[in-house]
Amino acid sequence: MRLLLGLLLACAILPAQAADPRAGRRLAGARCAVCHGNDGIAVQPDAPNLAGQNPAYLAAQLAAFRSGARQQEQMSLMARELTDAQIADLAAWYAAIEVTATVPGR
Numbered sequence: 001m002r003l004l005l006g007l008l009l010a011c012a013i014l015p016a017q018a019a020d021p022r023a024g025r026r027l028a029g030a031r032c033a034v035c036h037g038n039d040g041i042a043v044q045p046d047a048p049n050l051a052g053q054n055p056a057y058l059a060a061q062l063a064a065f066r067s068g069a070r071q072q073e074q075m076s077l078m079a080r081e082l083t084d085a086q087i088a089d090l091a092a093w094y095a096a097i098e099v100t101a102t103v104p105g106r
Contacts, residue, residue: 019055024093027086031078040097052099058091 028036035044040051050058064070065079066087082090 019088019092021089021092021096023086024089024091027090028093032090035074040094040099049099050094051097053091053094055088055091055095058094059087062087062090 028040029038032050035042035047036050037043040049040053042049061070062079062082063084065072065075066082068076070076079087
């Protein structure tokens with residue numbers, strides 16, 4: 001229930017921020033690229049790909065890590081000090097990366 005409330009709150013607040021993908025790119029390069037890659041394609045086997053994700057989803061997850069509603073040792077530490085604006089910028093950056101998929105057998 002606490003996680004759901006945190007996600008709903010993040011969805012209600014964070015999308016209203018004027019997100020700057022360029023600022024998100026700079027922040028991602030400094031904080032996120034080691035695990036999630038420079039292009040949002042994970043380089044660590046236990047890290048998810050972030051490229052092309054929905055910005056509201058990304059913002060909600062980062063807000064949940066920041067608040068403690070969602071727990072994962074590394075992400076909880078990384079998100080703890082993020083501001084709402086930084087979360088919106090990161091979400092905008094990763095959402096702006098275009099991803100293509102190839103369906104097997106075609």
